[in-house]
Amino acid sequence: MANLLPVASTGKTWRMLLASVMRTPGQFFWLIVLFVLSSLTSLAIPIAIGRLVDAASSRTLTGFPWGFILLIALAVVVGALLTRAWTFQGQRLGVRLNRDLGIDMVGAALELDAQTVEDAGSGDLLSRLTDDVDSIRQVLAQGLPEFLYITVYMILTATTLFFVNPFIGLVAVPTFVLMAILLSIFLPRIGKLTLYRAEAMSDFTVVANENIRGASTMRELGIEGARLQVQENRVDSIYSIARKLVSLRATYWAIDGFNSYMPLLLSIIWGAICVERGWASWGDAATASIMLFGMRVNADIFTYWLDRLREMSVTMGRVFGVIDLSHQQKARREQAASSKVNTESVTDDVVIRCESLTYGYTPESSVIKGVNLDVRAGESIALVGRSGSGKTTLARLIAGSLTADSGTVSVAGSPVGNGLYPTQVAQDGRPALLICTQEAHLFLGTLSDNMTVAAENATEAEQLAALHAVGADWVDDLPDGLDTELGTSATQLTRDQIQQLSLARIVVANPHAVILDESTTQLETADACASLHAILKDRAVIIISHDARIASMASRAVLLKGGRIEAEGTPAQMFALS
């Protein structure tokens, strides 16, 4: 099973969210001001009604109570306007947070070390990029502002209640105690189960992805039943967690429902006791009842959003876990890049240098063992060796997708590994090194889009020249030439055409060094040889191919055996020894 990506702790998640909120401190400040004004306005109504009750019961009310009515009407109108204002501001803040989160997450996914992405498998990263970011969206846009407003409202209401009459104010205490129990006992458990469910769903996505991609292999090996069983087991574990979650939530909502109605009952009983003992007036009791009613209504929304926010913070921990990891990896790369490169031992014409390179996929066994290799400009080297001898692993170490356990790799004088890739442009504006494997990729868009991903400033003439150089003469027959849309519903290219396209990308990008790892498997050998002429010219090239005729195009060859360079010579000699 793939290693899941890290999850940020709850504390870190909220700190990162706060940092995101504070990117626009002015917006947040005015939002809090609106919350306070809106809460105070709504509290004016129960206070006015309480005073009205007192005036009526003490018979000091003379005539129709126009003053009270006008005051309450004004509070209603101003309250409505302020509610509209904070809802608008709050949702604006939420939408901004969502936008930033989306941008940060996509940026983070692109910034992660290739090895991290590979170890994690595509399922976990994809589900965090899509499902998780989506599920956060509504809670962040609507829930966060409402939750913050109700928090301010609750604090101000409780404080006002104590100022109105401290005896009457005591009636709010049981409500807060019960709420504290819900928050401290139930919500952490719900949070934990939510995290397990999200992890189980990621795990399911990984298995489902593997099953879909390996469907034909499963059929060939006759293991569909076993693989489907693995998938069903994942579904079962999601279902079992979901059942526990539903049961816990049901209890939570039952207690919350009781807590919603209890304050009303208490306020009437406790109000009557206070009045009877002379601790409070009927007006205070009326004010307390209305305020508690307001708190009750808001407590429902509060606990609803608190539950959702709790769930969101777990999901957000998964998103921030990736963002945080990418920041750490980027910082480490920048530190590595800023450390002085040892160029003294690199002579001008050595483009690729490997020194005492050792690497193992597991700590127990090394796949590459102390490899020293120099490739000069204009030189091409065939890496020859039996299957499993470490050719692709060595190529990936040079391309920076893997980092050596010991030893160093440098390309065009710059270090590679630890998240540093040699794809960045060298001082002359050309990429230092590009790798072309048998997994040629077609991007959605036009043929030209597919060429300019490698060289954004390439002219049409340069793109066409590169395509012709690798033998992709079919470009002349396309309906719209370079502007032809490629993809499943548009013009479809055959697998050999896609491979030629990725070779043409290399020609147009014009890197200093190239690694060709079985990059012509879909082409006829003669066509492949013709294509490679354009790539070998003036570059440092490493060729990995099981086809002796392709490997023979290299100027020399090294034989890899058990991860060591066993011999060097001509490609023909090395093939004979392999």
Ligand SMILES: Nc1ncnc2c1ncn2[C@@H]1O[C@H](COP(=O)(O)OP(=O)(O)OP(=O)(O)O)[C@@H](O)[C@H]1O
């Ligand atoms: N991702 C991986 N995790 C663990 N072991 C791996 C991984 N990739 C390769 N290996 C192992 O490392 C060793 C070298 O593999 P590598 O693919 O580099 O050899 P190769 O010479 O390129 O083989 P081939 O010619 O079949 O492509 C093999 O034993 C292989 O099983």
